Amino acid sequence: MxxxxxxxxxxxxxxxxxxxxxxxxxxxxxxxxxxxxxxxxxxxxxxxxxxxxxxxxxxxxxxxxxxxxxxPEGDDATGAAVNQPGAKHLGLAVDDLDAFYADLDSSVETLSEPRTTESGTRICFVRDPEGNLIEVLEA
CATH class of the missing domain: 3.10.180.10 (2,3-Dihydroxybiphenyl 1,2-Dioxygenase, domain 1)
Incomplete structure (x- = not known):
């Protein structure tokens, strides 16, 4: 292959x-x-x-x-929530999630403040102007 x-x-x-x-x-x-x-x-x-x-x-x-x-533009396929079948997100890593979050422009929509998951990964989801989800993480 x-x-x-x-x-x-x-x-x-x-x-x-x-x-x-x-x-x-x-x-x-x-x-x-x-x-x-x-x-x-x-x-x-x-x-x-x-x-x-x-x-x-x-x-x-x-x-x-x-x-x-x-x-031509197609129908909107943006998933409103990350757990919807067919939903997509982009994952981007940063060295310091808290600093990234603190520097975000106030107009950027976030799902929550940075959180630490059971696996120890720190995550924060933001939306781009189209509503697409972007996971910003600090592993």
């Missing part, structure tokens, strides 16, 4: 510019690589007739966080 390796973790958004600003500012990411993909092969590949995708890739330690805005 072919060996697999992580390449990117994708998040579909409705407003790419707003999402880029949030991820860049909230997580102190470097400016992303941006590009657009369209054409018949892309539309067939994603299974969306006439699709065009505007992409932004944040590169982190060899993997990418991919934000993509599609035209």
């Amino acid at each position: 072919t060996r697999l390796a992580p390449h990117h973790f994708g998040v579909t958004v409705t407003d790419l510019d707003r999402a880029v600003e949030f991820y860049r500012d909230t997580f102190d990411f470097d400016p992303p690589d941006r590009f657009t993909v369209s054409g018949e092969a892309f539309a067939d590949g994603v299974g969306v007739e006439g699709a065009t995708g505007r992409f932004a890739h944040f590169v982190l330690d060899g993997a990418r966080i991919e934000l993509v805005e599609y035209d």
Whole structure:
């Protein structure tokens, strides 16, 4: 079997510019690589007739966080809670969760203050402007 390796973790958004600003500012990411993909092969590949995708890739330690805005836009699939079947979340590690939390802009929605789980991992979930869940953790 072919060996697999992580390449990117994708998040579909409705407003790419707003999402880029949030991820860049909230997580102190470097400016992303941006590009657009369209054409018949892309539309067939994603299974969306006439699709065009505007992409932004944040590169982190060899993997990418991919934000993509599609035209045409599909139905909202954001899970309101992490335990809903089909819900997704992005996990990002920090060295000091309390410092990260203290530095959050007041406009960033959180599910709770940082908490320590039974496993000893410290976690805090935030939402991006699209409602997507992001787990910020300190292992």
